[in-house]
Amino acid sequence: VQWTAEEKAAITSVWAQVDAEANGQETLARVLIVFPWTQRYFSSFGDLSSAAAISGNAKVAAHGKKVLSALAGAVHHLDSIKHTLAKLSELHAETLHVDPQNFNLLGNCLVIVLARKLGAAFTPEVHAAWEKFLAVSCAALSKHYH
Numbered sequence: 001v002q003w004t005a006e007e008k009a010a011i012t013s014v015w016a017q018v019d020a021e022a023n024g025q026e027t028l029a030r031v032l033i034v035f036p037w038t039q040r041y042f043s044s045f046g047d048l049s050s051a052a053a054i055s056g057n058a059k060v061a062a063h064g065k066k067v068l069s070a071l072a073g074a075v076h077h078l079d080s081i082k083h084t085l086a087k088l089s090e091l092h093a094e095t096l097h098v099d100p101q102n103f104n105l106l107g108n109c110l111v112i113v114l115a116r117k118l119g120a121a122f123t124p125e126v127h128a129a130w131e132k133f134l135a136v137s138c139a140a141l142s143k144h145y146h
């Protein structure tokens, strides 16, 4: 994948403002609330019975942070995202059996979290760079499925 200097700057400068803990929690909570069928993968996480329960669930928060920390690896290796996420692709495909469509749902929720956080600074150009970054990351995570 080819990145322009502007795209790279948009991705890394937004990432510098991301709080993996708070924004990871909000992103994963949104996935579980907005797309409730994704809860089936997290049966070990305890109470996911309502939006309030999901938003207050400590395991959701801890896991959201883990997911964003993994994405940080991709942000820091924009020219080798496939390689950077290869092990995680294998884990989600072979061990966790997560339907890869769900990666896109998480990406959509992250875009909404970033847009809310950045407000006017989340310009169409920044949004476009993030959609591209997430498409490449989701494709890398889906690599091991075929």
Ligand code: HEM
Pocket: 038, 041, 042, 044, 063, 066, 067, 068, 070, 071, 088, 091, 092, 096, 098, 102, 103, 106, 107, 137, 141
């Ligand atoms: C575990 C990353 C999307 C389901 C993990 C782990 C990471 C991760 C880093 C921990 C791996 C370990 O412990 O070695 C990501 C990234 C995603 C993503 C970067 C997308 C950008 C999803 C989605 C789902 C999902 C959309 C399901 C809807 C799971 C499950 C686990 C897991 C069930 C194991 C949780 C546990 O029992 O602790 N993921 N993930 N992941 N992921 Fe993902």
